[in-house]
Every structure is written in C-alpha cells, then in structure tokens.
Amino acid sequence: MTFKKFNASNVTASVFLIGNKVLLRNVKLNHAGGTLMLNGSLANGNHANILELSSTLDRVDIPGIFHAFDNFGQDAITAQNMKGNLSAKIKLKGVITDKAEVYANSMKGNVQFSVNEGELINFDPAIKIASTAFKNRDFSHILFGELTNELEIDGSAITIHKMEIRSNVVILFVEGVYDTKKGTDMSIQVPLSNLSKSENSTLKNTGRVGMNIRLRAKTADDGKLKVSWDPFNNASKQRKEESNQDSLKTPGLNKK
Secondary structure: OEEOOEEOEEEEEEEEEEOOEEEEEEEEEEEOOEEEEEEEEEEEOOOOEEEEEEEEEEEEEHHHHHHHOHHHHOOOOOOOOEEEEEEEEEEEEEEEOOOOOEOOOOOEEEEEEEEEEEEEEOOHHHHHHHHHHOOOOOOOEEEEOOEEEEEEEEOOEEEEEEEEEEEOOOEEEEEEEEEOOOOOEEEEEEEHHHHOOOOOOOOOOOOOOOOEEEEEEEEOOOOOEEEEEOOOOHHHHHHHHHHHHHHHHOOOOOOO
C-alpha cells in the first residue's frame, strides 16, 4: 500500500464510515522496517479534517517514519536530525488538509518512546552546548545508548520530561520545552564525570547524575538559542511558576 510518502506492507484493518467520520480499527502493517498498529478516526469538516489516533510502534526506522508523516507537523526534530529504531506508544490529535498535509502547530498529544542504536546529527541545541561547555568535542554526530522518555506535544512545542542521554561524546540529563517557533527553554545537567572522558565509553544508561553543573538553553530576544550557566536551576523554577499560573487560569479547575 502506498499513499503519498507512506509505504506499507502486510496491511490488515477494519474501516467504518459513520456520517462524516471514517473509523480505523485494529490496523496492523509493516512500515520502515518495523511494525505499526493503530486505531483512529478522521472527521471531515467544512475547512479542515480532525484526525485522532492511538498507535503502537515496534522498532520502526526513525528517518523513514518521520519522512512519511512530514515530521508530524513540527520541525524541532526531523528526519535529517535523528537515526535509530523507534518503539513507542502514541496518542495524537490534529488537523489535516484535504491533501493529507498536517496543519502547522495543530498536533497535540503524548508520546512514550524508546530509541535504540540512535544517532543525533547536526542538532542545534547539542552544538550550542558544545560551544559553551565542551569546546574540544565534536557534537555534530552523536551516537547514544537507549533513549527512553515521555514527550508532550502541543503544536511546535515539545515538553521533554527528565531524560538521560548517554552518548559517545558526553553524558547529559535534560528536561524542559523545545520549541523552534515560540522559544525553547531547557534545563541541562552535566555530570562532572564528563571532564575525564573514558576511552571505554559504555552507552548504557545508569540514571545516576552525581556531582554536576547546570546549564540553561533558552531562546534569546534575537531568536537565537543561547546556552548559559544556571547554577540555581532557575529554568526549572520559572517553568513550574508558569505552569502553576496557567493552571489557575483554567476555568473550573479549582471548583469542587
């Protein structure tokens, strides 16, 4: 089966048409070297189409699936930036055109994922970190151990829960919001063990931070991403304050 950039084989599915809505149930197929299962719906509107889906991916090639889905309507991480095998549980809701193109910043949802045999290529935040704290190391092509995390997607903004990145050039713990449109603000913990780079580097996550220094990657007023020292973890504190303020603005949240 081929549709635009999406190629699949061994497809099985149940399709139902109810009014202006198409329901997909128990879809299973092979794509980009792995397996994809999903349930979803597509509601036809006057000016746009509402897409809702719940999907499970098993060892799917990252560039392949990102290319097929036009980077899921965001440009924070693209098919050109990352390689590896992706396993994930995904819940997404968004708006697509009649040409099956994702409206910019319309996607919202949650992704629980694991990436194996991963590579990060010319990823701007990583290169900015290198220019601040590791000027003698090449961050343009990073090989890393398993990445396991949960992401919240809201248009162009991707909220990253605390995640260990154990790579061939550095060990980092990162969390925050990465957003190429409205501005990035991320906290980065750099264990002091990075100062003595081991020749026998093991790319297996340990979860141990140890003694560390803190950095902050934040979009400046000129629109460029700047990395600075953040010894008092102001980035996390400000994000929590903003989150609390947003919660107070939510109608009915405090009503019993």
